[in-house]
Amino acid sequence: MNRPALAGAALLLAAAATPVAIIAAPAKPSAAAAAPADGQALFVNKCGYCHLPMGPGTVTLQRRMSPEQALLANRTDLTADYVKMVARHGLNSMPPINRIEVSDSELDTIARWLAKGPKGRPAAK
Amino acid sequence: MERVLPPGLSAQQFDAAKTALRRTLGDAKVFDTDLDRDTFIDAYALGDGHEHAMSMALAPTTVEEVQAVVRIANEHKLPLWPVSRGKNLGYGMAAPRLAGTAIVDLTRMNRILDVDTRYAYAQLEPGVGFYQLHDHLRSNRIPLWMSVPANGWGAVIGNALERGIGYTPYGDHTTKICGLEVVTPTGEIVRTGMGAMEGNKAWAHYQHGIGPSWDQMFAQSNFGIVTKANMWLMPEPEMMAMVQVNLPKVEDIAWAIDALAELRLRGVIEHNIIFGNYLHDASAFTTRADWYQGEGPIPDDVAEKIQKKFNVGWWTFHLSLFGYGRIVEENMKIVNAALEPRLGYKLDWKPWRRGEPTDPLGPSGGVPIVLPLNVVNWMGGRGGHIGFSPVMPPSGDLALAAFKKRRARFEAAGLDYYSSFTMGHRHICNVNMILYNRDDEAMIKRVKTLFTQMIADAKQEGYGEYRTHIDYMDPVADTYDFNGGMMMRMNERVKDAIDPNGIIAPGKNGIWPARLRQEKKA
Numbered sequence: 001m002n003r004p005a006l007a008g009a010a011l012l013l014a015a016a017a018t019p020v021a022i023i024a025a026p027a028k029p030s031a032a033a034a035a036p037a038d039g040q041a042l043f044v045n046k047c048g049y050c051h052l053p054m055g056p057g058t059v060t061l062q063r064r065m066s067p068e069q070a071l072l073a074n075r076t077d078l079t080a081d082y083v084k085m086v087a088r089h090g091l092n093s094m095p096p097i098n099r100i101e102v103s104d105s106e107l108d109t110i111a112r113w114l115a116k117g118p119k120g121r122p123a124a125k
Numbered sequence: 126m127e128r129v130l131p132p133g134l135s136a137q138q139f140d141a142a143k144t145a146l147r148r149t150l151g152d153a154k155v156f157d158t159d160l161d162r163d164t165f166i167d168a169y170a171l172g173d174g175h176e177h178a179m180s181m182a183l184a185p186t187t188v189e190e191v192q193a194v195v196r197i198a199n200e201h202k203l204p205l206w207p208v209s210r211g212k213n214l215g216y217g218m219a220a221p222r223l224a225g226t227a228i229v230d231l232t233r234m235n236r237i238l239d240v241d242t243r244y245a246y247a248q249l250e251p252g253v254g255f256y257q258l259h260d261h262l263r264s265n266r267i268p269l270w271m272s273v274p275a276n277g278w279g280a281v282i283g284n285a286l287e288r289g290i291g292y293t294p295y296g297d298h299t300t301k302i303c304g305l306e307v308v309t310p311t312g313e314i315v316r317t318g319m320g321a322m323e324g325n326k327a328w329a330h331y332q333h334g335i336g337p338s339w340d341q342m343f344a345q346s347n348f349g350i351v352t353k354a355n356m357w358l359m360p361e362p363e364m365m366a367m368v369q370v371n372l373p374k375v376e377d378i379a380w381a382i383d384a385l386a387e388l389r390l391r392g393v394i395e396h397n398i399i400f401g402n403y404l405h406d407a408s409a410f411t412t413r414a415d416w417y418q419g420e421g422p423i424p425d426d427v428a429e430k431i432q433k434k435f436n437v438g439w440w441t442f443h444l445s446l447f448g449y450g451r452i453v454e455e456n457m458k459i460v461n462a463a464l465e466p467r468l469g470y471k472l473d474w475k476p477w478r479r480g481e482p483t484d485p486l487g488p489s490g491g492v493p494i495v496l497p498l499n500v501v502n503w504m505g506g507r508g509g510h511i512g513f514s515p516v517m518p519p520s521g522d523l524a525l526a527a528f529k530k531r532r533a534r535f536e537a538a539g540l541d542y543y544s545s546f547t548m549g550h551r552h553i554c555n556v557n558m559i560l561y562n563r564d565d566e567a568m569i570k571r572v573k574t575l576f577t578q579m580i581a582d583a584k585q586e587g588y589g590e591y592r593t594h595i596d597y598m599d600p601v602a603d604t605y606d607f608n609g610g611m612m613m614r615m616n617e618r619v620k621d622a623i624d625p626n627g628i629i630a631p632g633k634n635g636i637w638p639a640r641l642r643q644e645k646k647a
Contacts, residue, residue, distance in 0.1 A: 049256065049278050049495045056499040059410060088160060093501045093508045095168035095218070099156055100184045100230045101210075 039113020080111035131225030142201035157181035167220040169509030177220040182228040195312040207350040209251040209283025217595035222632035255493040268361040270491040277493025294395035306353035310624030329355035347630035364450040365477040371438030379521035386519035400442040401545035406435040408500040422536040506562035513557040515588035538575040599646040602635025
């Protein structure tokens with residue numbers, strides 16, 4: 001799933017320029033380069049709506065952590081159980097994600113991938 | 126949590142239906158745990174949302190499975206609530222009107238069946254999301270543009286069937302449907318328009334057939350489950366030009382709406398214009414507490430700070446022009462002549478030309494985003510939003526009067542006035558967005574009162590809503606009361622004729638089947 005890295009809201013949200021600029025974009029996960037069932041591809045495909053640069057999850061998390069750590073893929077403190085708990089129960093304004101949208105096995109894969117942290121994964125191709 | 130069952134079904138009868146569904150669909154497509162039920166509760170509900178809890182969710186992946194589900198539901202009198210991707214945020218999400226209804230979630234029925242580049246249309250299944258179609262068009266270098274709503278998390282077909290809108294010239298999504306395939310409430314397949322003829326080659330080209338046209342019968346209705354639709358797409362323009370316009374004063378709404386209405390009516394501006402107040406951007410990136418800790422409405426001096434920070438006016442709107450370069454250039458001059466004398470400054474158009482990246486265009490150029498979802502954080506806590514959106518003539522004086530009345534209602538309720546006057550071809554949809562904290566019981570009570578007041582106000586002024594939340598479907602439908610509510614009586618007659626067991630989406634937009642009519646809210 002391709003995601004606009006830094007743009008998107010600029011026209012709908014007139015003042016995007018300032019907030020956008022403070023989000024440092026790490027290497028964007030590439031859906032095309034990943035196998036269909038791997039954690040990265042699933043993360044981008046299922047969670048990317050909100051948790052890539054300029055997603056509402058990223059912008060919200062950025063209020064209480066560094067721009068880099070606000071991107072879930074950069075986090076070093078996530079456990080698989082925590083990821084699964086938040087996905088299924090929601091957190092603050094994040095809606096719960098049901099099992100039709102993200103199956104249990106898909107969520108397992110995503111959670112294990114996130115829990116490895118950026119250093120525990122092979123470099124993105 | 127206690128089991129939630131539809132009215133009229135015992136636990137034993139419900140389990141018999143579930144067993145039949147499991148046998149037909151397989152266990153992997155039936156979702157009935159407590160967790161499943163909770164994940165389908167409206168995450169923005171006014172309260173705990175349990176009054177709209179589903180009994181189970183079903184995930185058919187083929188039209189044959191949808192037919193099988195409908196047939197089993199008929200045998201067991203099990204009500205079904207079909208959703209495309211279930212992202213009807215602000216309207217109940219995937220949650221059914223009637224507790225105990227089984228959700229038919231078509232998220233996994235998501236094939237892009239055809240994209241015709243030459244004639245600019247796509248044939249889609251209902252689970253196809255805006256991002257999915259956008260990725261498909263882009264990765265295959267297909268020079269067609271979509272139209273996307275402010276929140277692009279949802280499904281192309283679901284949004285069009287709910288009469289959602291976007292911001293390109295193809296933004297009236299429901300009017301871009303050209304032929305549906307529908308599973309009727311008794312389980313047959315019907316195709317509308319030219320699709321009613323076996324082997325017809327013009328299904329996606331012409332919106333009618335012979336005799337009545339039924340596409341709109343399946344929009345915002347409970348008369349069937351749409352399993353396929355042809356959607357028209359926009360050929361990529363040669364050029365686009367965009368401009369942001371800030372209006373410093375509250376009263377500017379009157380002249381600006383009149384000027385924009387003229388440009389819309391004459392086809393100079395061909396897209397739905399979001400004419401919104403200063404909270405739009407602030408609520409996407411900040412929360413109320415960042416600006417003001419007090420009770421009651423935001424004071425004027427704080428409002429000014431917000432406007433300055435986000436480079437917006439009291440009102441702000443964006444205009445886009447699309448098409449051949451020479452036409453866009455000429456239309457810019459027409460817009461300038463219409464607006465600049467009143468604005469007192471030159472419009473600063475941003476051009477885009479074919480070949481340049483489209484990402485920066487966002488929804489104005491049919492690129493999906495979901496960032497606007499962040500508005501729900503505005504009041505703190507677990508946030509939510511609900512919109513009251515009456516349709517009005519595009520008159521500046523009427524808009525100013527409506528604004529004054531609605532803002533007074535918001536302020537009396539101690540809530541921040543967040544509004545847009547979305548300008549269509551010959552109408553305004555005045556979206557009064559209420560942002561709230563779900564964890565604040567007193568606030569939720571005020572929101573409910575405000576919503577009910579606005580329904581009554583608008584009715585008294587002669588306006589009705591274009592779409593509404595599952596909580597308010599009955600009272601809003603009741604405002605459509607010409608000739609003693611003849612439209613609802615006709616809807617009910619149709620419902621009872623084509624859905625004799627009252628299976629599909631009981632209560633959707635106030636339409637109840639005979640056997641469940643007592644469930645209607647007084």
